[in-house]
Amino acid sequence: MSRKIAFIGLGIMGKPMAINLVKAGHHVTGFNLEQSAIDALVAAGGHGAASIADAVKDAEVVITMVPADPHVEQVILAEGGVLESVRAGTLVIDMSSITPQTSQKVAAAAVAKGVRTLDAPVSGGEAGAVEAVLSIMVGGDAADFAEAKPLFDALGTTVVHVGPSGAGQTVKAANQLIVAVNIQVLAEAVVFLENAGVDLAAALDVLGGGLAGSTVLNRKKGNMLNREFAPGFRIDLHHKDMGIVTDAARAVGAALPLGAVVAQLVASARANGDGSLDHSALLRGVERLSGREVK
Amino acid sequence: MSRKIAFIGLGIMGKPMAINLVKAGHHVTGFNLEQSAIDALVAAGGHGAASIADAVKDAEVVITMVPADPHVEQVILAEGGVLESVRAGTLVIDMSSITPQTSQKVAAAAVAKGVRTLDAPVSGGEAGAVEAVLSIMVGGDAADFAEAKPLFDALGTTVVHVGPSGAGQTVKAANQLIVAVNIQVLAEAVVFLENAGVDLAAALDVLGGGLAGSTVLNRKKGNMLNREFAPGFRIDLHHKDMGIVTDAARAVGAALPLGAVVAQLVASARANGDGSLDHSALLRGVERLSGREVK
Amino acid sequence: MSRKIAFIGLGIMGKPMAINLVKAGHHVTGFNLEQSAIDALVAAGGHGAASIADAVKDAEVVITMVPADPHVEQVILAEGGVLESVRAGTLVIDMSSITPQTSQKVAAAAVAKGVRTLDAPVSGGEAGAVEAVLSIMVGGDAADFAEAKPLFDALGTTVVHVGPSGAGQTVKAANQLIVAVNIQVLAEAVVFLENAGVDLAAALDVLGGGLAGSTVLNRKKGNMLNREFAPGFRIDLHHKDMGIVTDAARAVGAALPLGAVVAQLVASARANGDGSLDHSALLRGVERLSGREVK
Amino acid sequence: MSRKIAFIGLGIMGKPMAINLVKAGHHVTGFNLEQSAIDALVAAGGHGAASIADAVKDAEVVITMVPADPHVEQVILAEGGVLESVRAGTLVIDMSSITPQTSQKVAAAAVAKGVRTLDAPVSGGEAGAVEAVLSIMVGGDAADFAEAKPLFDALGTTVVHVGPSGAGQTVKAANQLIVAVNIQVLAEAVVFLENAGVDLAAALDVLGGGLAGSTVLNRKKGNMLNREFAPGFRIDLHHKDMGIVTDAARAVGAALPLGAVVAQLVASARANGDGSLDHSALLRGVERLSGREVK
Structure with a gap:
């Protein structure tokens, strides 16, 4: 089933992951601070957005992949971030590697907006991202994990639900x-x-x-x-x-x-x-x- | 090629190793402080000896497998030990896990008697000994390693020459x-x-x-x-x-x-x-x- | 020279320190969440305040002594805190033991309001506080340290200026x-x-x-x-x-x-x-x- | 009371210690592998010996001060060592810093010859030895410690009996x-x-x-x-x-x-x-x- 996915953060890891989702048949709209990564996604069959708000406004699923805790707070929680523009009911999957505490803070803020979250950090490096053989450790609700499982399967080979919010981290x-x-x-x-x-x-x-x-x-x-x-x-x-x-x-x-x-x-x-x-x-x-x- | 082997130390590790050498077609004469282990070797087609001297006097190869440094010093270097009774030119393989220093001391004492030595400790535990799937790390001369290789192959699956005397340890x-x-x-x-x-x-x-x-x-x-x-x-x-x-x-x-x-x-x-x-x-x-x- | 001092945080350490300042001849107005400590200060010759704002509004020097970083942020930086009510030019001395980072953050916020700060954590425990024999390690400007020195001398016996903001911590x-x-x-x-x-x-x-x-x-x-x-x-x-x-x-x-x-x-x-x-x-x-x- | 003391090992520590015993009125005969240290002791009022045997043969007390375990074994236990020549009843005090195990081995060997021992390592370095302000930690029998106490007092200022043989070490x-x-x-x-x-x-x-x-x-x-x-x-x-x-x-x-x-x-x-x-x-x-x- 093709999903409408917003992908925020098209860096060394995020770009090949977003492209793998395109290859798997999904409608992927990417946003990144540097335009060149967006261009690469578009060249691979994806779509570009001018802002986070633009990327997420019609998304069924939002994926974020950024370097560290402050970036996650910036792109999800801060003004202009995902939670400001996303529709209630959307599933936000943060695949960055951050502290469990920040993942739980994101989850709590999302609940207040009627938004569901998973924390889903990965292991396997750039090669694993390119070849879609990542290990993915997922925290959050089992039903949300089940919904996201087909997306994860397009990105990695070992995909495991390990517990509640923060458990992935x-x-x-x-x-x-x-x-x-x-x-x-x-x-x-x-x-x-x-x-x-x-x-x-x-x-x-x-x-x-x-x-x-x-x-x-x-x-x-x-x-x-x-x-x-x-x-x-x-x-x-x-x-x-x-x-x-x-x-x-x-x-x-x-x-x-x-x-x-x-x-x-x-x-x-x-x-x-x-x-x-x-x-x-x-x-x-x-x-x-x-x-x-x-x- | 069948060899005449003396095997000193028929404990949890040594007994199944000696039996595996019998199964591989060698003439194995065992010595152990407790008679029951000798009986088990004999029952498996091996031979028993009444003393270290008795075990090693006609051996082409002597293997020792004992718990720790003091036991190695006792069975190889001390009065009544291997070096006292073994023929010049014999290959003495100590498969105990001891300090590199003691292995080198044994090697030096052996050289003085015209006896060759290898240190060849193993990894894999009792199950590995019984099933002949030990890893064997061998220190000593390359030519001596080559001579002993067929015996090691009857005991383990990973057999590697890693350097001079003591290197196995x-x-x-x-x-x-x-x-x-x-x-x-x-x-x-x-x-x-x-x-x-x-x-x-x-x-x-x-x-x-x-x-x-x-x-x-x-x-x-x-x-x-x-x-x-x-x-x-x-x-x-x-x-x-x-x-x-x-x-x-x-x-x-x-x-x-x-x-x-x-x-x-x-x-x-x-x-x-x-x-x-x-x-x-x-x-x-x-x-x-x-x-x-x-x- | 008698100074007008506001003392925020009259706990196990703060209460005897405030009382020692009274004994040294200063006009000390204390604030604490529990009234009993304020009463004790008043009984010793000090004065009580109903709020931080009330305590600091006429003070020449403000001293804070609270348990940890979040409390310092609360009593100095947050709404209703010291920086909101204190007069420009006042010297704020935080004697809590906290991270150097938070001390530097406090200092930066104070500069923006024209307020001077020192970080001056102590060593010596409750007994040292009662007996006025604390060791006091002070970070901040040398001139501010010189101004505060007589106050520190009423509290401890080893008083040393160790560097810029945060150095005390x-x-x-x-x-x-x-x-x-x-x-x-x-x-x-x-x-x-x-x-x-x-x-x-x-x-x-x-x-x-x-x-x-x-x-x-x-x-x-x-x-x-x-x-x-x-x-x-x-x-x-x-x-x-x-x-x-x-x-x-x-x-x-x-x-x-x-x-x-x-x-x-x-x-x-x-x-x-x-x-x-x-x-x-x-x-x-x-x-x-x-x-x-x-x- | 002046004692007849043999002092074995006149190095950086031993030489000033032996000289301090001379100054305290004792008859000190020193032995050292390098003659120059013996000469210095003689110049200070002591006596020289040509061998360990020569030094200890008339001694009431023997003190050894050498670098490490092997030297202690050499000068006390080995052929030509203290125990070979000393009279039964003599008190042998080893002031070297070695393992408790070697001290206990020395003590056991001495008992077999009717010789008493103390282990008495020191702290304080060359300056402490020269100025006779060493700390001395003594293991052995209380009566032997009491007998040796006046000698220790000529060498150090903190002299404590801490337990049986080896306890000093x-x-x-x-x-x-x-x-x-x-x-x-x-x-x-x-x-x-x-x-x-x-x-x-x-x-x-x-x-x-x-x-x-x-x-x-x-x-x-x-x-x-x-x-x-x-x-x-x-x-x-x-x-x-x-x-x-x-x-x-x-x-x-x-x-x-x-x-x-x-x-x-x-x-x-x-x-x-x-x-x-x-x-x-x-x-x-x-x-x-x-x-x-x-x-």
Whole structure:
């Protein structure tokens, strides 16, 4: 069933996602601060809007995909934002990665206008967005999730309803926690193995085949072996996410001893100028701590 | 080619490994402090010996599989041990998980007697030993590894030569480091998700499908969801292993900020009486830290 | 020189501070949500007000002393707050312990109204407030500090100008960081010494006499020896402060590896129900980690 | 009462200690591998020996002061060592800083020869040794401590009996734990304060006057303010000591979350080439983590 979708935020992630919705047969009207991304959407068969109000006024579904909490507040809650112009009954799906608290604030503001919301952050990066193989973690009402499911299926391959409003963001935060820690310990292992004179490539092969195996090891071992840190997922963004997860864990009284240490190490990487490198560059921090020359 | 093998140490791991060598067509003579394990080997087509000296005197290859460093020193280096009775030229393969330092000490003592050695610790646990699907990380000379390869292939599915003497132990230590950290961060994520009111089973499904996925998550999520901690791999043993990896990293000047914290948390689990539980019971420590009732 | 002072917030700290200003000869008009504290100030020779507006309208100096950031925003910035009613040129001194960011926000809002501000958090607790022996860390302009110095001298014995707006809060945050860590490591040492069978009282004596000596050791060793944890300074408040220091350090790119771990341990103490105990009760957390019965 | 004392190990610490015993009226015979130190003792009124055996053969009390565990084993337990030549009934006082385990091993070996022992490590550094103001932590029998007390009083000002054999070393280990952590958190605070633009010297003054005050802050703030890291106490030695304390805590089941992190940071300082600097140079590690130029 073709839906009328407004898509706000056509950045590195949002643009290919919007285009995938067009490919799936939907009527997608996009808005973005830079016109070039709108042009690309139009070229792919979508439509452009001159403002958020213009984009959402006839939409059945609104999707937002912006960098961080302040942007979500701006495009949904602020003057000129989605909630000002959207029709009652519309389903607003925020796919940005933000704090659970902001998602819940958005949900509460929407309820007051008769608008339904889902928080649906994604994992998988630019490649996952382009190839429509994202993982999507969704918080909100089960009925709203069911309605949105066909749209999510056009964007990703793992689509799961994980709980009420904010739960999608919580799971995304947990995802970033696990990923950061798995990368960091792999980096510690790499420096340990190299310092001990072990054949690193062979060691990573055997480690990957056992209980130490992980998606991080599979996907990032090349970066570590070759000291090749083009992103991928930037340390600056992971730093933002570690702020979200440590705050959210504090809010619910969960202890994160490893998470707290990793948050410091991610911050340290950023302070050392590695913010625009792939998060596998946490290896450089372990090298600094170990007194090695960092290449 | 059938080999004459002496197998010292027929415990939970050693007994099924020795039997798998018999099944592969080798002549295996076993020695163990408890006679019952020798009887089991004989029943499976192997042979028994009355002493280490008796077991190794005609062997082409000696395999040792004992719990920790002192046992290796006892069965290989001490009076009445392997090096006292073995013929020059024999290949001694220690498959115990010990410190790289002790492996190197064994290798040096063996060289002085004209005996060759490999360190070849394994990963995969009792099930892996029984089913002959162990991962085997081998340190020593490449030629000796090549000679032993057919024997290793009868015991495991991932068999990798990772470097000189001690390198096998180093890789095993790195394996235990990564596994402990991956379990601990999964436990932190579980408590965080539960405290936040998320559907944990759904969340772990979506986490497992993305960059946060790992063998630990796949194999241990059932333990965590059900609070079912029958080992598996006991915390007491992982505590021993964390001692090995922190000492070995210290010796080579590698920083392990996460490793050091996890070592404390594994020790804490043990101090709280969880030593005989599976290492996934690190979850109980996070629950304690988070003020939750531990079931 | 007697000054006309408005004092907003007559709680555990504020009330004795206001009374000390009366004793020093100043004309002090207090406002507090609960009338009983105002009555106490009046009984001591001060004056009461019916509202913030009423208290500040004729004041030369306004002092605020409230629990946390939201209260400061409420009493200074919000409708009905200090900045709405105060005369241009007045000096507003916030002595609450809050984030440097909020202090800077207050300062910026005040400048827009022609009002001068200092941030002047204190250390020393209720006893220090009553006995007028507080340490006071002051951020703001040097000239404003010089003007306020006689007032501070009526409240404390160590009064230091540490930098521009927010600098007082930054130093207070550093104070809480150091105190939390010094308490935690003392607790670790206590459990280590007791587990090892050492005479703890004798050991703490000798430790206190050397490079390990500290004010924390002097003042808190009795709490630890006797497991007597009546506050003093409550863990709940130190938890709030660890949130301030970790956020503030993150904002300025400073690494706090110990601070991050301690923040988790303080949060853990709170999650375990120790929030209303003295911060020396961090000892109980080390006992939990070490598998000891916590009395 | 003048005693006949053999003093083994006339290094940076041992030489001034032996001379202080001479000044107190004792008959001191010294032995050292380098003759120049013996000459200095003789010049101060002491006596020289050609070997350990020569030094101890007529001694009522033997004092050993050497760098680490292997040296203690060498000079006391090995062939040609103290226990081989000393008379039954002699009191052997080891003032080296070593593991409690080695002290207990020495004590057990001595008992077998009818020799009494005390472990009596010191704190206070070269200056403390020269000025006879050391802190001395003593493990062993109370009667032996009482006999040795007059000798200790010639060497230090804080002399405390803390428990049975090994207890002195345990307290010394706790001392080094607390000192390392107090230095590290001071370093974290310094970088935080500087990054935030605070007047550091003023801030340290006010911090020192409150609950954050410590001997470390008093003695090391100059090093930190001036980035002047001439030892003092070298990071290499503190690294050795962190190995002792983490091992000893592990042996008695005490959790050291901060201790474990600091041990990594001390090791990191050493790996970065700061091993011969004063331990206050942990500041350089915080600067590295914070991406600052390290001067």
